[in-house]
Amino acid sequence: MVTRAAEQSGELQRMLEQRGAEVLLFPLVRFAPPEDSSQLDEALRRVHSFDVIVFLSANAVRFFCARARDLGLAFAKKDDIPRIAAVGPATSQALAAAGISVDYIPSQPSAEALAREFGQSLSGRSILLPRSDLGDDAIVAALAQIGAQVAEVIAYRTRMPEKHDPAIRDRIRSQQIDVVVFASPSSVRNFIAILGADQPAKISGHVRFAAIGPRTAEMMRKLNLLVSIEAAESSTAGLVTAIERFFWGPA
Numbered sequence: 013m014v015t016r017a018a019e020q021s022g023e024l025q026r027m028l029e030q031r032g033a034e035v036l037l038f039p040l041v042r043f044a045p046p047e048d049s050s051q052l053d054e055a056l057r058r059v060h061s062f063d064v065i066v067f068l069s070a071n072a073v074r075f076f077c078a079r080a081r082d083l084g085l086a087f088a089k090k091d092d093i094p095r096i097a098a099v100g101p102a103t104s105q106a107l108a109a110a111g112i113s114v115d116y117i118p119s120q121p122s123a124e125a126l127a128r129e130f131g132q133s134l135s136g137r138s139i140l141l142p143r144s145d146l147g148d149d150a151i152v153a154a155l156a157q158i159g160a161q162v163a164e165v166i167a168y169r170t171r172m173p174e175k176h177d178p179a180i181r182d183r184i185r186s187q188q189i190d191v192v193v194f195a196s197p198s199s200v201r202n203f204i205a206i207l208g209a210d211q212p213a214k215i216s217g218h219v220r221f222a223a224i225g226p227r228t229a230e231m232m233r234k235l236n237l238l239v240s241i242e243a244a245e246s247s248t249a250g251l252v253t254a255i256e257r258f259f260w261g262p263a
Contacts, residue, residue, distance in 0.1 A: 028255070043071055144169065241255055
């Protein structure tokens, strides 16, 4: 069962089905532009005043670039923008798809690793951080600790879907699902909200839970979900590889 937003599930669904899996889509998050885009618009109009833009997710890239297009701003030209940092490979791929070169990417996909590995380069710099309204504050603290000047703007909102398929929910409760795949902390929180806090202990003996990366795995453990599968690389391909290895061992 894939819990990613509907518009982001296609590649993961295709890769799993190519390997013979039956894939059920049960979107547990949806994304929307900010209710008030004035701060984002201001940041986009003065984007050249920042030394570095730090992107923490592919969604941040998507909504940031979409708003730039709405405002008629040419964001994809490398010479016209500050240096770019991506928290991990999926974010880096989204930037590449938008025609934007990445200057910083940490060896481990986490905000803390980004600040630790590039602290000297980022210290004292003015940093623009487009993020979700539910974003983790760890990156802000990590960047502030190395002396960076961080300007946060809400690039998009993360919400629970307005409705979900009760038939799939019941299949989870009756332990008819082999693996539940999570790609964000928000999807984990919404899973518990929909199923109930007592469900993980009841189903964890038969249902396996997979995390795309460390931040998602951390939220799963916090909410008492057993992390059976965790991708070594925070990407769709990394997640599929981790699921394959769990069931069939190394290729």
